[in-house]
Amino acid sequence: MQRVLLTLIFSAGLSLNAATELKEDMNTMMPKSDGIQVALSKSFLDVEITESSIPIETESSSLNDVMGLSIGYINAPIRSLGYMGTLQIDQVSEDGETLNVYSLYADGVYALSTKANLFAGLNISKIEESGESDSAEISPSLGIQLGGEYRFTNNFSLRGRYIIRNNELTFPGLSSGDLTMNARISGLELALVGTF
8 A cells, every 4th residue: 555655656746747847848949928128120210390380381301221229128928918118229320410319118018929919009219419419409208109029939039110209309599489399200110139
């Protein structure tokens, strides 16, 4: 009787150990659905500037030389609502002038599977001109974004998102008073993302 009981306990211990090892193996084979994310991005943006006092008159241009680097965190349980937060810096080079755009993104994420997710959220961004400039004072405002991400390996994915960023430009000290303009930057961003 003792021998049978010892055999059952020993077998149960082996089964529990095998199940634990199998779970660990499965976790290493599954794509990461949570962790720190680092991304390198390329954006294709349009800029629309509207004078606050004359909202009908707009000026627009395109920015195609925009590269970005970001770090963030994602928690995206499968078929459940998760979250993602990202801090990003984009460098915009246009007509010999360089601008740095600092953005903070907060997203709700829904993971469709272990490989794909959709997200949407809010952003706030600050534009900083490099070098000396006595032009506009730039104030951040809220914007929105939405997109999706597809994992092609356990740790690497492609992310695409449509972004709308808003900023307010104030030109102080004009003879007619301060001039305020709204700058809306919108467009597509593509990124290679590593999740660790």
